[in-house]
Amino acid sequence: MSQSLLYHELKELYIDTLTNLPNRNRLKKDLESNNIELMALLDIDEFSTINDLFGEKNGDIILYEVANSLKNYFSSKDFSIYRMDADKFAIVSLNKDLDVNDFYDLCLAFADKIEKEAVYINENEIDINITIGIAKGNGAIAYKYSQRVINYARTKLQRIMIYNESFNIQKSFEENIKWVKQVKIGFRDNLFRAYFQPIVNAQTQEIYKYEALIRYITHEGKEIAPAQFLDVAKRTKLYPNIIKIIINDSFKLIKDKNKRVSVNISFDDIANDETTSFIYDILEENREYTNLIEFEILESEEISDFNEVTRFIENVRKFDCSVGVDDFGAGYSNFNLLTLLDIDFVKIDGSLIENITTSKDLEIIVSTIANFSKEFGVKTVAEYVSSEEIYEKVKSLGIDYCQGYYFDRPVGYEKIK
Numbered sequence: 001m002s003q004s005l006l007y008h009e010l011k012e013l014y015i016d017t018l019t020n021l022p023n024r025n026r027l028k029k030d031l032e033s034n035n036i037e038l039m040a041l042l043d044i045d046e047f048s049t050i051n052d053l054f055g056e057k058n059g060d061i062i063l064y065e066v067a068n069s070l071k072n073y074f075s076s077k078d079f080s081i082y083r084m085d086a087d088k089f090a091i092v093s094l095n096k097d098l099d100v101n102d103f104y105d106l107c108l109a110f111a112d113k114i115e116k117e118a119v120y121i122n123e124n125e126i127d128i129n130i131t132i133g134i135a136k137g138n139g140a141i142a143y144k145y146s147q148r149v150i151n152y153a154r155t156k157l158q159r160i161m162i163y164n165e166s167f168n169i170q171k172s173f174e175e176n177i178k179w180v181k182q183v184k185i186g187f188r189d190n191l192f193r194a195y196f197q198p199i200v201n202a203q204t205q206e207i208y209k210y211e212a213l214i215r216y217i218t219h220e221g222k223e224i225a226p227a228q229f230l231d232v233a234k235r236t237k238l239y240p241n242i243i244k245i246i247i248n249d250s251f252k253l254i255k256d257k258n259k260r261v262s263v264n265i266s267f268d269d270i271a272n273d274e275t276t277s278f279i280y281d282i283l284e285e286n287r288e289y290t291n292l293i294e295f296e297i298l299e300s301e302e303i304s305d306f307n308e309v310t311r312f313i314e315n316v317r318k319f320d321c322s323v324g325v326d327d328f329g330a331g332y333s334n335f336n337l338l339t340l341l342d343i344d345f346v347k348i349d350g351s352l353i354e355n356i357t358t359s360k361d362l363e364i365i366v367s368t369i370a371n372f373s374k375e376f377g378v379k380t381v382a383e384y385v386s387s388e389e390i391y392e393k394v395k396s397l398g399i400d401y402c403q404g405y406y407f408d409r410p411v412g413y414e415k416i417k
Helices: 003-014 024-033 047-054 056-073 100-116 140-155 169-188 230-235 240-257 267-271 273-285 287-292 306-317 360-375 388-396
Strands: 038-044 079-085 088-093 119-121 124-126 130-136 160-162 192-201 207-217 261-265 293-298 322-328 345-348 379-382 401-403
Touching: 003 024, 024 079, 024 088, 024 140, 038 047, 038 056, 038 100, 038 140, 047 056, 047 124, 056 079, 056 088, 056 100, 056 119, 100 130, 100 160, 130 140, 140 160, 169 230, 192 240, 207 240, 230 240, 240 261, 240 273, 240 287, 240 293, 267 273, 267 293, 267 306, 273 287, 273 306, 287 293, 306 322, 345 360, 360 379, 388 401
Parallel strands: 130 160, 207 261, 261 293, 293 322, 322 345, 345 379, 379 401
Antiparallel strands: 038 088, 038 130, 079 088, 119 124, 192 207, 192 401
């Protein structure tokens, strides 16, 4: 092999060809050989969306511009800059005396600069936002901690953070690892069960239907709520199994005890062909009972394709299923949903209900939702009704149905008569 070819191969191994910055491989070698103690990871927010909107070629231009900005801002005498992944960069301090708080101020000033100076591509103004995680430690430790804190910063909606042991990030990782294992065991050993919480007529307090809610029942019989495991299930591709369990258990309650049941369904479920095929198949198999099952579309999760949701609603309506929107008034909700989707009911988000007796603003919002829904012939459900005072308030506002601990907690199939 010629020296020239060998040189180019080695260069490609350690240099990013787009930005001409040292790459992840170079950083790993530098972490092994140099006494690195302070570094930061920088991530361009929503870069995949930028690629989707403007194309990968323009995405490369943005990466090139960010790389140049980093090189110009952080002097090569005091810092080394690396391009790590598609939208990630590393900033390593070469100054052993640099204080972590001073480094934070530098990174913060750079973030301000980047976000104030839009990138122009073909006269299109593209705003860039970044997240930065900073960590201090011995070489690979600094790298590991900076990875952890940048992810933690994103969950906390912070633009820049310094790693701190008090964040208990390691504990969170250990908890996730535990629950990945527990979720797999749960599916293997049939430990997941649907529990059912009654939804009552607001005027008579008679049970109208039940909402199906997933629970993990340990081998010892302990009930574990979904807050402990649902996010992990979503990230491990095991989540589609949960709605299958929910629907199967719901049909058992419908067929054995003649109850009406409402099932939560997310946009991700609707967009998953395997999940929707399962739903249509089980509805076909149980066609004589399908008028007793309802679907609540989770509105707290962004609906990115209303055509897909509309198709789902049209398909389940062929089986005489009712359809509603859950978490109405939270997240991305707007009254336009009542015109965009053919729905039968909205469930008003619990954050609007739980403090309604002490907030006139919340009362006005809930009253507006109730009145607006009536104009469209859409029923309303109030969740988080935990006291008689809250119940009387929502009833006075004309809410049609109520759900909450004031009436009953979620219970297993065996406890429903």
